[in-house]
Amino acid sequence: MSDFSAPPATRPALLDIRGLSKSFGTLKALDGVDFTLGEGEIHALLGENGAGKSTLIKVVTGVFARDAGTVRLAGREIAPRSAKDAVDAGIATVYQEVNLLPNLSVAQNLFLGRQPTRFGVVREGEMKRRARALLLDYGLDIDVGAPLSSYSVAVQHITAIARAVDLSARVLILDEPTASLDRHEVEILFNVMRKLADRGIGIVFVSHFLDQVYEICDRVTVLRNGRLIGSRDIADLPRLDLIRMMLGRELAETTHERAASQPDTAREVCVSFKRYGKQGYVAPFDLELRCGEVVGLAGLLGSGRTETARLVFGAERADSGEATIDGKAIKLNSPRDGAGFGFGYCPEERKTEGIVADLTVRENIVLALQARRGLHRPLSRREQDEIAMRYIRMLDIRPPDPERPIGLLSGGNQQKALLARWLATSPKLLVLDEPTRGIDVGAHAEIIRLVRELCDQGLALLVISSELDEIVTYSNRVVVLRDREHVEELKGDAIEVSSILAAIAADTAPAREVAS
Amino acid sequence: MKASTSVAITAFVLVAGFALCALQFPNIASTRVVANLLTDNAFLGIVAAGMTFVIISGGIDLSVGSVIGFTTVFTALAIERWGIPPLAAFAMVLVLCALFGAAMGTVIHVFELPPFIVTLAGMFLARGISFLLSTESIPITAPIYSAVSDFAIRLPGGGRLTAIAIAMLVILVLCALLLHLTRFGANVYALGGSRAATALMGIPVGSMTIRIYMLSSVLAGLAGIVFSFYTAAGYSLSAVGVELDTIAAVVIGGTLLTGGQGSVIGTFLGVLIQGMIQTYINFDGTLSSWWTKIATGVLLFVFIALQQGLMALARRSSLKPAGAKPAGAPT
Numbered sequence: 086m087s088d089f090s091a092p093p094a095t096r097p098a099l100l101d102i103r104g105l106s107k108s109f110g111t112l113k114a115l116d117g118v119d120f121t122l123g124e125g126e127i128h129a130l131l132g133e134n135g136a137g138k139s140t141l142i143k144v145v146t147g148v149f150a151r152d153a154g155t156v157r158l159a160g161r162e163i164a165p166r167s168a169k170d171a172v173d174a175g176i177a178t179v180y181q182e183v184n185l186l187p188n189l190s191v192a193q194n195l196f197l198g199r200q201p202t203r204f205g206v207v208r209e210g211e212m213k214r215r216a217r218a219l220l221l222d223y224g225l226d227i228d229v230g231a232p233l234s235s236y237s238v239a240v241q242h243i244t245a246i247a248r249a250v251d252l253s254a255r256v257l258i259l260d261e262p263t264a265s266l267d268r269h270e271v272e273i274l275f276n277v278m279r280k281l282a283d284r285g286i287g288i289v290f291v292s293h294f295l296d297q298v299y300e301i302c303d304r305v306t307v308l309r310n311g312r313l314i315g316s317r318d319i320a321d322l323p324r325l326d327l328i329r330m331m332l333g334r335e336l337a338e339t340t341h342e343r344a345a346s347q348p349d350t351a352r353e354v355c356v357s358f359k360r361y362g363k364q365g366y367v368a369p370f371d372l373e374l375r376c377g378e379v380v381g382l383a384g385l386l387g388s389g390r391t392e393t394a395r396l397v398f399g400a401e402r403a404d405s406g407e408a409t410i411d412g413k414a415i416k417l418n419s420p421r422d423g424a425g426f427g428f429g430y431c432p433e434e435r436k437t438e439g440i441v442a443d444l445t446v447r448e449n450i451v452l453a454l455q456a457r458r459g460l461h462r463p464l465s466r467r468e469q470d471e472i473a474m475r476y477i478r479m480l481d482i483r484p485p486d487p488e489r490p491i492g493l494l495s496g497g498n499q500q501k502a503l504l505a506r507w508l509a510t511s512p513k514l515l516v517l518d519e520p521t522r523g524i525d526v527g528a529h530a531e532i533i534r535l536v537r538e539l540c541d542q543g544l545a546l547l548v549i550s551s552e553l554d555e556i557v558t559y560s561n562r563v564v565v566l567r568d569r570e571h572v573e574e575l576k577g578d579a580i581e582v583s584s585i586l587a588a589i590a591a592d593t594a595p596a597r598e599v600a601s
Numbered sequence: 602m603k604a605s606t607s608v609a610i611t612a613f614v615l616v617a618g619f620a621l622c623a624l625q626f627p628n629i630a631s632t633r634v635v636a637n638l639l640t641d642n643a644f645l646g647i648v649a650a651g652m653t654f655v656i657i658s659g660g661i662d663l664s665v666g667s668v669i670g671f672t673t674v675f676t677a678l679a680i681e682r683w684g685i686p687p688l689a690a691f692a693m694v695l696v697l698c699a700l701f702g703a704a705m706g707t708v709i710h711v712f713e714l715p716p717f718i719v720t721l722a723g724m725f726l727a728r729g730i731s732f733l734l735s736t737e738s739i740p741i742t743a744p745i746y747s748a749v750s751d752f753a754i755r756l757p758g759g760g761r762l763t764a765i766a767i768a769m770l771v772i773l774v775l776c777a778l779l780l781h782l783t784r785f786g787a788n789v790y791a792l793g794g795s796r797a798a799t800a801l802m803g804i805p806v807g808s809m810t811i812r813i814y815m816l817s818s819v820l821a822g823l824a825g826i827v828f829s830f831y832t833a834a835g836y837s838l839s840a841v842g843v844e845l846d847t848i849a850a851v852v853i854g855g856t857l858l859t860g861g862q863g864s865v866i867g868t869f870l871g872v873l874i875q876g877m878i879q880t881y882i883n884f885d886g887t888l889s890s891w892w893t894k895i896a897t898g899v900l901l902f903v904f905i906a907l908q909q910g911l912m913a914l915a916r917r918s919s920l921k922p923a924g925a926k927p928a929g930a931p932t
Binding site: 188189200 | 778782783784787788790791793794795797798799800801802803861862
């Protein structure tokens, strides 16, 4: 890995992570990751969902125990066992969901547990004076006596940062701090970050906004599938290269030959969307899904892929445009509507939105079918057993035991059971959001094989994936998204990793940042 | 601001209700009636102060009624049967209560059990032990009891502010100071806001939990002693269901049942409202005393609905100025 670190003399390593590994079951969430943060450095940590960013943060801050590797803070080895340990050692984290107390005043939040007191009585006036002075340092001039909940998320973030830094943090980890801020608030936060960096505090900035990374960061480290892809100085890293690092080629063994493309018109249109969109969610898009065809959605995290999928399924209600089947306008206002038209949706968050962990494989598989039939027409136990066994055999779900709680299965087999759930309803359209996320290599190839088989059987498929190779392998068409907008549709021979990368990177040149 | 609004509403209901009562029965508006109201509800005020801490911290303590019952029986037995000097008996029973509360807090924290279940167990346990001690009512004849019940500050208009009413007022003031002016108090609010965030901010959540339930049980013990002065007896069936009256008083006083918000003064007003309803029914004479429960139920319902409405309003209005607030906007 080529490494352009600045001379160590100017930037002594503040946080030095070597060979960090962490597994969950068979899944390697972190695999020998190195990471070095200098004093006064703002360092972006990038990667798609499941790349290992949050695992890395949680290991460093003591939420998870590591399997292997060392973490050194200013040369001293540390092994925090709780978030409090990490704070005491000098590593503070501010999460996207601010971990403060909304019901207390800003001043109390800043000084909770260390309020100035006299004879056991909190000196409210003194505390407010100090809180005010502290926040003025961050460019905030607010009433510190008001409850925290009465302020915007930006102010809450800065309050959390101010508290962390005041507790003598030397390393500050900001996890997606800008996700819910508007442009003006981001500017305020960036000013704070620059000021802190000038004071020698090292900042780890986790974000999926590349414009912001280029604006504020000195260095960038990219993770993918739990492995370190590289660390570079941002000034030496063209945007296209960065995106390639994040999405690029991997898993060569799963790369099959591309599906032979047929002329689009040969296929029957399953559902089509015209100027379909929702304000602040996804810009209006045109999309035609045909039977026997896979449409891939490509783009960076936060580009609007999942949002598109949710609109298509009806999990989110559109506020513009129309959806039509056979030229007739349809209403898609709830998942129930979507399911009624024969749509199925396997969400990305398998654990929270997909499986019901305590129910058995059988119960999970028949869930959608039963829901469609309604409570009045229950499936008999024999029918349930038949359906479950049919799909367990067809998809090779292991172990082939329909009565095992699904939570005990591996990720890949859970994913197959979810697929089975929708297949049991004989759907016309299946939306798969990151079907290969977090599953091991073998199952990975199998899921891809399944996607193609389903397509051959005449299903319309809409598949989201961060693995561009994968998308290229099975897609008949690829829609590229950027900044919540469908920017390009690639067809036939135009579908290549390089052309997708170019479409993602195009037009995000620095000149455009000013406008956004 | 939200908290003070609901206290203001409680105060308004109290004043308006009292005015209505006084219109119908002019005699109600006398220091005599008001002083009696304080005396009659002294034990309720004390135990409700403790409950306020528990509920603000996001918990609940169902054991307080039983602890009061236990305290009266233990005190009566200690003084009358075992010949222990009254003051020593009080000290002993308060230590027992403190241990009891600490045990419940420990169980809640260590085993991460819902306070509802743990204190429900505590409720059965304390009541059971008091039955074990004695099933009959034991009159207390110690001289200190008659001395205390004779003591009173005479108010203009013929009212007598009794010792136990004074005790309640003093305890309420101390609790208010503890809750609103100390680090301990701030931590109680913090726990009710978010247990996880409080722990992340380095507050010793475990010892806070234990101390809060200790406080509640000790105050319940004090309430029990006051109750024994009030009835001059110890009886294992005393104060059955008081935990629910207490919770009602706290909630009517503007404390959120979900925690994070509330005040001791609000709780005091809540106690007074319940006392007022009771007084009205006594004055009327024809009404069954069960009407107290019905009126309390209706009020409780109205107040919870009101709180939800206020919260929703506050949430809606806080969305607008929030965006305009950051940086540079001096307030």
